[in-house]
Amino acid sequence: MTYEQPPKKHVPTQKKVKRISIATVILAMYIWTFMSIDIEWKEAFNRFASNYNVVVPQLFSPNWARAGEVIEKMVETVFIAYVGSLAAAILAVPLGFLSAINMTNSRILSTIGKWVLSAVRAFPEIILAIMFVVVVGPNPFAGILAIAIGSTGMLGKLYAEVLESIDMNVVEAMQANGANKIQIMFHGIIPQVIPEFLSYAIYRFEIDVRASTILGYVGAGGIGTMIFFAYSNRNWSDMGMILLVIIVVVTLIDYGSTYIRKRIV
Amino acid sequence: MANNINKPSLNDDRYAPLLSPWRAKAKLSLVFFIILFFLWYSSRTTGVDFGDLIMGFTNMGQIIDKLFPINMDVLAPAFDRLIETIHMAIIASTFSTIIVIPVSLLAANNITHNWFVYNATRLIMNILRTIPDVVLAVIFVGIFGTGPIGGIVALFIFSLGILAKLISETVEAIDMQPIEAMRASGANTIQSIAYGVMPQVAPQFTSFALYVFEINIRASVVIGLVGAGGIGQLLMSQFSFNNYGAVMTIILVIFVVVVIIEYISTKIREAII
Structure with missing residues (x-):
């Protein structure tokens, strides 16, 4: 008994050409990448062989003597993230309303809002931190400003998406009953969006804790300062302690925030 | 009756309107x-x-x-370093998307029924995700010395953590019926994954891979600051020479590239899903 293969699906030529050209572009990209990147493999391998035993065992034997100091800096880091993301959660509200097309009813305004938000998002936090260190000096406040501005970009975008997905029937019904703009705002729109706004703000706080651990590297306060010193002195057991504290604190905050977000939504 | 179980009833205190x-x-x-x-x-x-x-x-x-005025002399070296940044991001994203396939299957509870393996993989990936990218870069630059290779390894680990979470969640949400049907007609594990799981997750998988590439471009700017190669390294050296005109040029270049890549990757992702 012979089995026949099921008939092959007919693929139009246009689609075939499209697929082949995509594959060619991707292949060309990889050839370009591997041909032109300048890595001295041999030297890197030698360095790896000689440094491995210096770095890795020390990382896994954290220097407990500095635990107190590291924890203190980590608390400062969490505070930076807290103030920064709270400020962003408030700053993002007007920008979110501006970018949501159903709130402004104007394509121009909402496009401007979206452009502003994506422009803000294009700056990595650490570059914002460098700028604010120049403005307010090397202290935690510079970190707070960097976090606040950096988070506004993402929160504003998420807020706008939430606003665009609300039930507009409620708003229309209120308008028909003669409610004014402020009444619509407080009784029609805000009750619909508040749980998701809060949930995103808490989620952003989670990301900000991670982001603010590195701000100190350019002098903007928090545990990053210690990372900088441990790295410049090649003190890997201090680095191990810092890593341990970061991992524990970030994990705890993640669990806490997931729990709160589940309760809210 | 089975369908009554999840229905809220007013006797249930949680669903009653608050009297006070x-x-x-x-x-x-x-x-x-x-x-x-x-x-x-x-x-x-x-x-x-x-x-x-x-x-x-x-x-x-x-x-x-x-x-201002921005220093245009730095434009040529900035462009070279930018290419290096893009290369680093491409290599790191490629390797992490390859490695993440087995890892994400191990971290999905509908594929991996072994309690220990599932939880161990998840734990390791969660720990990886908590380490900030710059700390990873510092460690790997310490091991490999300054240059792009430390940066590539750091980006690889960093994106592996993110991808493993996103993709294992996607795998957990797939429809298990085709896989059960395949198992019943005698397919082995590899076959049921290749023909049952992969086609279901392929669009999201591609979209997440692009997303990680986007994140890697941004992250490689940041990790360059600690000497891990790319345009960040140039930025940091110009910053430490107080050469602000050049710093502004580099920031503008980064800004333009991030916007362009985000735009392209969003368009591709919209086309896929």
């Missing part, structure tokens, strides 16, 4: 005051001073004078 609004109000006010208290406390400890900010803006004026 003051209780809800008291609870909300309490939360509000706790948030305010933390705000006050942490602003005090971190030294928030809006006076500094306003004073700083006069400083900012001077800095802006320094930042």
Whole structure:
């Protein structure tokens, strides 16, 4: 008994050409990448062989003597993230309303809002931190400003998406009953969006804790300062302690925030 | 009856309207005051001073004078370094998307039924995700020395953590019926994964891979600051020479590239899903 293969699906030529050209572009990209990147493999391998035993065992034997100091800096880091993301959660509200097309009813305004938000998002936090260190000096406040501005970009975008997905029937019904703009705002729109706004703000706080651990590297306060010193002195057991504290604190905050977000939504 | 189980009933206290609004109000006010208290406390400890900010803006004026006119001489080296950044991101994203396939299958509870393997993989990936990208870069630059290779390894580990979470969640959400049908007609594990799981997750998989590439471009700017190659390294060296005109040029170049890549990757992702 012979089995026949099921008939092959007919693929139009246009689609075939499209697929082949995509594959060619991707292949060309990889050839370009591997041909032109300048890595001295041999030297890197030698360095790896000689440094491995210096770095890795020390990382896994954290220097407990500095635990107190590291924890203190980590608390400062969490505070930076807290103030920064709270400020962003408030700053993002007007920008979110501006970018949501159903709130402004104007394509121009909402496009401007979206452009502003994506422009803000294009700056990595650490570059914002460098700028604010120049403005307010090397202290935690510079970190707070960097976090606040950096988070506004993402929160504003998420807020706008939430606003665009609300039930507009409620708003229309209120308008028909003669409610004014402020009444619509407080009784029609805000009750619909508040749980998701809060949930995103808490989620952003989670990301900000991670982001603010590195701000100190350019002098903007928090545990990053210690990372900088441990790295410049090649003190890997201090680095191990810092890593341990970061991992524990970030994990705890993640669990806490997931729990709160589940309760809210 | 089975379908009655999840229906809310008014006897259930959770679904009943609150009879005493003051209780809800008291609870909300309490939360509000706790948030305010933390705000006050942490602003005090971190030294928030809006006076500094306003004073700083006069400083900012001077800095802006320094930042402009931008220094176009740095454009050629910036472009070279930018290419290096893109290469680093491409290599790191490629390897992490390959490695993440087995890892994400091990971290999905509908594919991996072994409790120990599932939880161990998840734990390792969660720990990887908590380590900030710059810390990874510092460690791998310490091991491999300055240059792109430390950066590539750091980006690889960093994106592996993100991808493993996203993709294992996608795998957990797939329809298990085709796989059961395949198992019943005698397919082995590899076959049921290749023909049952992969076609279901392929669009999201591609979209997440692009997303990680986007994140890697941004992250490779940052990790360059610690000497891990790419345009970040150039930025940091110009910054330490107080060469602000060049710094501004590099920031603008980064900005333009990030916007362009985000735009392209969003368009491709929209086309896929």
